[in-house]
Amino acid sequence: MNRSGVPEPKIAYAPEHYLCRRAQEPLELDGRVDKSFWAAAEWTGDFVDIEGDLRPKPAKQTRVKMLWDDEYFYFAAELIEDQIWATLTERDSVIFHDNDFEIFIDPDGDSHHYYEFEINALNTVWDLLLVKPYRDGGPPVNSWDIAGLKTAVHIDGELNCPSAANRMWSIEVAMPWTSLRECAAGGRPPSSGEFWRVNFSRVEWQAEVHEGKYRKVINPETDKPYPEDNWVWSPMGLVNMHYPELWGYVVFTDEYGEPSAFELPADEQIKWELRRLYYRERNYFEAHGEFARDAKLLMGEECWSIEPVIETTSSLFQIKVPSADQQSVFCIREDGKLWRE
Incomplete structure (x- = not known):
């Protein structure tokens, strides 16, 4: 048993929530989020710092859309960015060593057996299953993959090119229920009216241009890169995403958009x-x-x-x-x- 202490988050309990509508057509992934498939989905609010009001608001906008159907849980993310770069090309690399976008899903809300997904601007992914949070001694299962996963990245600008007119990069992800149901209550996908606990994170490193290429800014006092920023949908009150109890509520609605509101039970x-x-x-x-x-x-x-x-x-x-x-x-x-x- 892990007998170490557990930091108590400095935050009032008010996770974000999102009414996830059913998709009306098949998705052809190209990374663009301005096509008809996403028209029915609302944007989340803009991401905030992981510590919430304890830290300033992020300098760059991030927001997400979600949809679902009988086969997939769909995600679209838009990341405003004037420095679009990535270096990692091997699946299951530690993707947050680059700027990245991350998805966390705890289907049954018990804080054990949940999923983490990370992707960079090269469309390189890291997907893993957490048996339990690190604070509780839980090992990450890096060998676990989301079977049938589909992803795409669109670059509005040019990757790894500081002289380009970079505006943003966007992401589409389709995760099949056949994989996600593994940790869900009853081993099944959600039904209309049910909710899953979900959160998103954007890792942003300080970067500069050196000899025509991007590189992380080094702190001269430590000779290491400055710590990354962590921007999230539902704030955590501390710099740690692995508190699943603080993630947002994603409520799955039926084809008529019911339920049309969410009240914390x-x-x-x-x-x-x-x-x-x-x-x-x-x-x-x-x-x-x-x-x-x-x-x-x-x-x-x-x-x-x-x-x-x-x-x-x-x-x-x-x-x-x-x-x-x-x-x-x-x-x-x-x-x-x-x-x-």
């Missing part, structure tokens, strides 16, 4: 408070060498809507709270796994 707020206790229980162990048995030691003087019950051993804990309708119980344990009984 009461159970989702309850699960968030349970998550906060998980962070604090892990941090309590790091500070004291044992888990707190009294919830008041974790909750302090703050106002909570839950009355948890904690069970502990020398190396394990489980925290339980009733669901909003009192008909079931939510549980979370020391490795962050959350489930309903």
